[in-house]
Amino acid sequence: MERDTLSCFISDHEGFYGTIKNSPQDFVVVEMDTHGQLVNSPNVQEKHTKRPQQSQANKRDDKSKPDDTDILNQDCFDLNLILGPAMTEELEHFTNKMRANEICDQEKAELSLGTYPDKHLRAVVHKAVRYNFPFLQTVTNQSEIRVREDPDFKELASLSSEGEAEEFFRFIDAKVPGSVFTFLPDDSKEHRTSVHHFVSRRFGKLVETKSFTDQEKTSITVRLRERSKQPKKRTIADCQEEEVTLYTAFMLRKDNLETLEAISYMAAVLGVLPSDFTYAGIKDKRAITYQAMVVKKISPERLLDKVSEFERRGMQISHVRPVSEPLKLGRLQGNHFDLVVRDLKPHGKNGLTELQQLVKEAVENVKNRGFVNYYGPQRFGSGLCVQADQIGLALLMEKMEASVKLFFTPEDGDDLQNKAKRHFLLSGNAKESLALMPAYKARERLMLRALHRYGSGQEGCIRGWLSLPHSMRVFYLHSYCSRVWNEAAKYRLQKLGFKAVQGDLVWAGSETGLKSTTEELNAPQVHVVTSEEEKEEVFSLDQVILPMPGNSVKYPENLLGQWYRDRLAQDGLGSCRFRVTPLKLNVPGCYRALLAKPQNITYSLRTAEEPSLSLTFDLDASCYATVCLGEIMKHNLS
Structure with missing residues (x-):
């Protein structure tokens, strides 16, 4: 079977030729919420301003489905988006000099990352810097964040290795109760004792350590203590802290833009993480789309302040309102489509006078019989040389280096991202490729940053993939x-x-x-x-x-x-x-x-000058309009 040839149709009408997505205006997608209401409907804002609290039973039911909100919150953080390219470069220069012992002046042993009045943004900066540079210590003085070498890291690195110390500090920072970290086997009891003492002295309240022997080799394991099962007495401060967590819902209209690309840009403008945005579904790029979103830690007023900046990138924000919880992937009934198919031509020798009958027969057949529920071309990415399923196969076979090469396989274009990909494949130099890669290509930049730090071998490629969010x-x-x-x-x-x-x-x-x-x-x-x-x-x-x-x-x-x-x-x-x-x-x-099956399908045919067909219909979640059109036209579309 050819990669994108899905020629098995279930109706026997003749069909016709035509082109779609001549412009984004020809392909308009409006998300429908779980009540079947269009998200751009005027009364959505009023309807969802206040949400009832879920019952415990409903919460348990929610857990039966994968929760991509939780998954997205496992992000690894791109400093380029959080600090900006200039400050990130300055931070990397500082750490390189520090690791090379080139900093002698005590005053230069610290670097200021700037002032961050918003405490949530300060927390984001602390976590992101610690993740990317575990050997750094971040300190806040009023609203200013400064970084310096972490003496605890330096001490542990002298007892084990820098690699182990990095992994250990990430383990500590993750704070997953009951999780375990195991040091490499160590035959020296005296040395193991030093490690035990260090961990107990520095992290004793958080962890417990013990040595165990396996196949005559002894290692130290460190386990993060479980949280106390005794309910903690809630203080006024706790309640106030909970109230600080904000969720703001809005409707995003985007034009010829990927959903994840739009989120990366909005996150950078607002100074939050991409994972602070939640949504019900990813929408087409080559289209005008309307979808619901929720952003965490941003007030409606602050979001509205940035409307003009978003509009410059083809995004419009409306229906802004406070809500009590994030969105979850898949929480939608489906999508409503308004499409235009242009340049209509019969498949055979039929003239334009018979086109009306061909269209009517095709639409009625699909209305009654439906279509084969194939995944559309969007599911496999926009690449022509390498598509996402080929990368997925390499990952399933755990061919990490091959998967990274596929990930960076360029297309035929000569834009910056393709130049950066070609440079990486030819030179293997992740740092130089990172400098070429456009700022909005968040996935590629995260991967290159990790490859620069850890190398492009098997282990480095694993680190590269782990630098991307789970989703x-x-x-x-x-x-x-x-x-x-x-x-x-x-x-x-x-x-x-x-x-x-x-x-x-x-x-x-x-x-x-x-x-x-x-x-x-x-x-x-x-x-x-x-x-x-x-x-x-x-x-x-x-x-x-x-x-x-x-x-x-x-x-x-x-x-x-x-x-x-x-x-x-x-x-x-x-x-x-x-x-x-x-x-x-x-x-x-x-x-x-x-x-x-499409629902509520209507159509109108225009035969003056260039024949065109306007179609509207609704599809359930996870169904593809391009596939439905393919059945109507008896023609594979992309």
Whole structure:
């Protein structure tokens, strides 16, 4: 199967040719919230200004779904966005001189990072500097933040190594109760005692240490103490501190801009982290899109102050209001689309006079029968040379160096980002490539910064991937699994036809559950179709679901199940556990309905001068308008 050729359609109408996304105005996407209301509707602001407190039962139900809000909060921090390029360069110059023992003057042994009146932003700076430079100590004097060498780090580095000391201090800063850090084996009891004494003296209230022997080698383990189970008496200060945490909701309109790119820019302007923004879904780049967002630690007034700066980058902010909680990925009913298809032409010899009939037949067929629920081209990234699923495959095979080379494979263009990528692949010099990489390319800059510090070998590449937020890392694995799902859907229809057959998996939930079959189903009630049920046609094709590969899904019990096994083995994943332990990634898998249907579809055809077709329809979350259009037109679109 060709990489982007999804030629298996379920309707038999003729279709027509046309072009989409001639301009962003031709592809308008408006998110629908969980109530089915458009996020740009005037009464959204009033409706969501106050949110009721969730019951404990509802909170437990929320935990049954992956919480990408929690995942995003595991960000590693890009100082270039937080401090700005000039200050980051000055900080790196300072640390390089400090590590080379080139600072003799006591007055120059400290560096001021500037004044930060906002205490939340000060906390962000402290955490980011400590993460990137564990050997530094950050000190606040009134609102000014200064950095200097951390004597505790220097002492531990003399007892172990700089690498171990860095890992240990990151372990301490993460403050994960019950987590364990293990030093390398050490045969010297006297030396181990020195390490025990250092850790106990400096971090005794936080940790406990002990030595253990494994295969005649003795190591020291350090465990962060569990939090006290005794409820802490709440003080007035605690309550005041809680009240300081702000959440501001807003509606973002963006024009020809990636969602993550927009967030990176807004975070830099507001002086917060990209992970402080939460959203329900990622929207197309080549489009005008409207979506709900929530930003943490920023007041509505402060957000509104920056409106003019956002507008310069093709972003408009409205519906600004205080709320009590962040958004969660997937918390939307779907999306509403207003599309224009231009340059319409019949596939065959039919003239323009018959175009009206062709369009009507195509729209009615898809309205009644739906379309194959393929993942659209956006799922695989915009790259033509290397797409995200290829990177995902390399990561699943734990080929770290190969995955980084794929990540930096340039396209044909001669813009700055492609020049930076070519320079890295040719020279291996991450620092010089970082200087070339545009500031808005947050992922690439995070990766290059880590490669500059740790090298481009296996370990350095692991550090590079770990420098990206969890959601970015796991995106590539999901992209690979989506590619396999698309191929499985095509194979299923070509080999087993358009009815539910023995061995198929179907959604066997309630009627209410059937409404969700166009979404990714993480824990559905899966039923295997029996031979009797096939004969009696108990289930229809729109109840069939296919698994996304992972370690917690079951596969169909017919030839499609064998196809999955052969397909994964073909890529070297025959025994894959769908876990990439070095990168802290786990893919349990999920289920996705084979078919999807557009709702509330309307159209109008204009044949004067250049024929064009205007379409509006709604799709459930995780369904792609380009795929729906492909079924209507009988033409693969990107």
